[in-house]
Amino acid sequence: MSIRSIARVLVALVPVLGISVAQARAAPLCGDVTSGWCVARRIISTERRGELGFRFGEPLDVDGDGKADIAAGARFKERELHQDGMAAVWSGETGEQIRAWDGVLQDGLFGHSVLPLADLDGDGLADLVISAPNAKRDGAGHGMIVARSPATNKVLWQRYGKRGENFGWDLASAGDQDGDGVADFFVGAPAHDEGRAYLVSGHDGNPIREFSPQSDTPTFGWYVARLDDLDGDGSADLVAGSYLASGPAGPFAGAAHVFSSATGKILHHWQGPEDRSGFGEVVEGIGDLDGDGRGDVVVAAPRTNDHSHKLPGDVYVYSGATGEETRHWQGKQSGELYGRMIAAAGDVDGDSVEDLAIGSPWYRTPLGRRVGRFELRSGRTGAIIANFLGSVADGWFGWHITRAPDPDGLGRAALLISTLRHPAGLETGTGILELYVLSERAATEQTNPPPALSRDRVEQR
């Protein structure tokens, strides 16, 4: 079946899925439009209440057809009333499933995070690291990660974390840092009392380096992200968030730390503005926004755990060179969880500076339907470039977002977006993934040469 005909089938399914097309300001399907953002691929989960797409990395080609493939998990997939989870990879070309794996560890949340990495086993095809951060040993949540080759279906290696640390709560690519030619990655292990983050070898899954703040910091490693090399030693660096860290603003004010990946030295450290702000719940590295030649750092305070839900959430941008705050944006609606997702989006407006996607999964329409939204902001000016609404109530549109390669090889900007609790024709909590691409820009928009992503960022592809 061609992509176009799959798209038509999906359109036909729309009433079944309960999507009101008339009220949607979600992107239309590609093929129906010639400019602006459109949905090039849609992956509809069949795992009832599995929550497809909690966290996932940039798509890479796992089957050698030259098109990047889409990998994600449904961590809540149940087996005999336990949330064992599952993970899968779908063809970027056809949308068909290439491989799927069920979790085998009771309540392990297998598929919580799924990270494609460039070739780990030397066959020239991308592989996957999949986490089960709640995997237990002796009743404690050690957490487990496993590397799999979708091409051969082999397990390349499997590693457990330490007692109680929930190893694998987050994963982020790091580039090859030990010089063996194999991509390495960061792992978050946000234990309750003293969280940690690790640089892990893609070759064998063994830790290369461990990172932690000087004082014990609860939830450190809840979220980890790769930064462009900030200290000039040739290795990509690390930002890690700890949204329940204590600080001047309160016992749970939150924090974010930037480390030199090669030395473990803390380069920058920021603390949350108010108690329970959720500062550091999501962190991200982005290209050079302020033009000083270094990549910059984004930290969100979405207030997910502020049960009053009076505040909309905040996003802060810091200079990677100096650590100074360079921008601060606030959401537009109380309780929308603005910044619950932040993603480096590539250069979508063609000004050669990287742009940002910021998600608010609990945004409500004027009629009170909690459809979620995400916005694109210009990295250069900070202005909002575009704003997208979800199409179903309580779907949590924009829960997770990552930059993606153009699935059709046309060099267009693309984003992979999860609607974590979309009913997908089954029931709320099932989840869908959508690959948005930017087809021709409107004629009035400037068209500059391709985006300047830094070299080590490009090497991640």
Ligand SMILES: [Ca+2]
């Ligand atoms: Ca492929």
Ligand SMILES: [Ca+2]
């Ligand atoms: Ca390596």
Ligand SMILES: [Ca+2]
């Ligand atoms: Ca470095």
Ligand SMILES: [Ca+2]
């Ligand atoms: Ca831009």
